[in-house]
Amino acid sequence: MEYLILVFVFGPLGFILLVLVVNEVRKKTGIDPKYGFAREQDFPQFQKYNDNHKHYTKLAEDKFDSFIDESNKSINKQDAKTEAGKYRHAHRRALALFWLSKKANEEENMFLYFIWVSMTIRAYNSYAPSNAYGKVELNTSSKQILQYVKKEQQALGRDDTEAIKKPIACIYIGEDIETGKKYIGQTVNAPEKRWAEHREAVTGPYKGGCKYPKWDILKGEVPTSKLDYYESFYIGFYDALHGGFNDNKGNDSNAYDEGVSERLSLSEESS
Known part of the structure; x- marks a missing residue:
């Protein structure tokens, strides 16, 4: 009877997809030791995910604690008693949200939830209780x-999900006021934190000899899938490679060329 209800709610294809996702988690396959690479059956955009694996893994790791805190707001009393229970609840949320974002074709969220499904398994295993047969x-x-999917469908319309749906990623610029040289960068964290990291590690404009760069945000609330594009575009637009502090074009050479063309076009118009 349970399966008939699932078929009725999600349709035949949706039911098959749901069962596949459950089996994937149970068997823990398709996920390598570093939160992993996707396979074609995981989602249609698996190749795009794999190509940007390091980027999405870092983003997921940076936002993991926030996801756990968010999950704890809806946890039941029984799960809240133990660390294992907290991660079990978060895991089921991640699984439900992965399914919903996959159904809605929301790439960025889908990739994050895919990694969080794996991360919550590992976190749970660190605190899993034992019985006569070993760890549970x-x-x-x-x-x-199905219960979690229904709950998350209702919750997605509330404001408290915005922190998950909207990353704080941005493109920033650091300028040497004396020379006019510029550095373009991207971050998925608070920009002020990234700027401090540049100073401590002597990277960015500091590496080029600038002691007091003027920092600013070029473009805020950038989807993580567009970070590489905009970073490369602005490196070209502000001539930050040949006339600034950047060491390369970034990860999107076509976007860099677009930025250079835009800069040259504006220069011709103003002359």
Whole structure:
């Protein structure tokens, strides 16, 4: 009867997808030791995810604690009693949200939840209780997933999900006021934190000899999938490679060329 309800709610294809996701988590396959690489059956955009694996892994790791804190707001009393329970609840949320974002074709969220599914498994295993047969495995039934999916469908319309849906990623610029040389960078964290990291590590404009760069935000609330594009575009637009502090074009050479063309076009118009 449970399976008939799932087929009715999600349709035949949706039901098959749901079962596949559950089985993937149970078997823990398709995920390498570093939160992993996706396979074609995980989601259609698996190649794009794999190509940007390091980027999305770092983003997921940076936002993992926030996701756990968010999950604790909706945790039941039983799970809240133990660390294992907290990560079990967060894991089921990540699984439900991965399914919903996959269904809605929300790439960025889908990639994050895919990694969080794996991260919560590892976190749970660190605190998993033991019985006569060893550690209690993290299992999730189809009925439990359905319950979490329904809860998250209702929650997605609330303001308290905005922190998950909207990253704080941005493109920033550091300028040497004396020479006019510029440095372009990107970050998924608070920009002020990134600027301090440049100073401590002597990177960016500091590496080029600038002692007191003027920092500013060029473009805020940038989707993480667009960070490489805008960073390369502005490196070209502000001539930060040949006439500034950047060491390379960034990760998108086509965007860099677009930025150079835009700069030259504006220069011709003003002359």
